Amino acid sequence: MAATVSVSGGSSSESALIFMGTGCSSAIPYPRCNASLLIDYCESHGNHRYILIDAGKTFRETVLRWFLHHQIPRIDSIVLTHEHADAVLGLDDVRSIQPVSPTNDIDPTPVYLTQHSMTSLETKFPYLVNKKLKEGQEIRRVAQFSWNIIAEDCNQPFFASGLKLTPLPVMHGEDYICLGFLFGDKSKVAYLSDVSRIPATTDYVISKSGAGQLDLLILDSLYKTGSNKFHLCLPQTLETVKMLCPKQALLIGMNHEFDHHQDNELLMEWSRREGILVQLAHDGLRVPINL
Incomplete structure (x- = not known):
């Protein structure tokens, strides 16, 4: 069975998934990057939009x-x-890739x-969320965001930069709900970075026996053996x-x-034995895909 992913190349007229990080939350070894994915979404007219899933504590290094x-x-x-830290602590560093403006007058x-x-x-x-200055407070250059609340519901999709995503x-442990995302009309992709168990409602949306077969499943796999309360490990991942039963799976969070x-x-x-192509992803991997 030949691999169907590509690590380089690709046309400027196609979409791609770029793995910014494929390690666990503590990073490996401890200065390396957390799990993060960049969706290079090529719209029908050829314009590219860049959608980042998670900006963790090593976001600056991935940039x-x-x-x-x-x-x-x-x-x-x-x-x-x-x-959690491995998903949000890099938000402060997003200003490094935004236009420079001492007065923060940028989109x-x-x-x-x-x-x-x-x-x-x-x-x-609080300084990234609360934009109203107190009396006498000076303007400081910080990352500029607009915050959009989404539902923890498979039946309430949303659009980010023109791409439809389904929560x-x-x-992520039995006391905590984390979101993965389903996206892509021409190729169906599901991204599940932090998961210990998949509830039945989500299972249906992304299973071949439910709403239809995924073209690509990107899935958590923390340890090579054993189990963990908060993440799938390789035995449970497989x-x-x-x-x-996706057509193909790439593992992350190792x-x-x-x-x-x-x-x-x-x-x-x-x-070869099971008839489903599964491989470990790696940092910097680029996967051309038709979204």
Whole structure:
């Protein structure tokens, strides 16, 4: 079974997924990047829009490492899966890729997030959320955002920079709901970065036996063996892949136990046996796709 993803190249007239980071929340080793995905969305008239899923604590490093490499000129919108550090602590650094304006008179970058995440960010980043200056307070240059509340509901899709995304609520531990996202009309892609269990309503939306087969599933896989309360690990990840039955799956969120080349060879054996192509993603991976 031959791999169907490409790590480079591609036409300027096509969409692509660019993996800004594929490591776990603590990063591997500890200075490397968290899980993050950039959707390079090519609209029907050829215009490219850049939609970032999550801006975690190593966002600055991913910009330095991959934006020039992949010729990414800007970010048009940001979509947040949840409000943990590995998803939001890079928001302050977004100003480095916004136009320079000492008076902050620039078009704000739209951010799409749940009300729970919004409430958390009001505490974490009050200067990014509350734009009204107090009397005598001077203007400081900070990242400019417009905040858009989305529902934790598979039946309430939204649009970010022209791309339709459907929220996919999943459990990230039994006491916490995180969002994944389904997107793409011509090719269906589901992104689930932080998940320990997929509820039945979300399962239906992204399973072959439910609403229809995914072209690509991007899925959490923290440890090579064993289990974890807050993330799928490889044994559970592969069972989930079999259950959902996408055409192809790329795994993210791995810790340092994985050996990329050796484990991808083992996964190719699994893929030939099960008839579903599964591979480990890697930082900087570019996957051309028709959205």
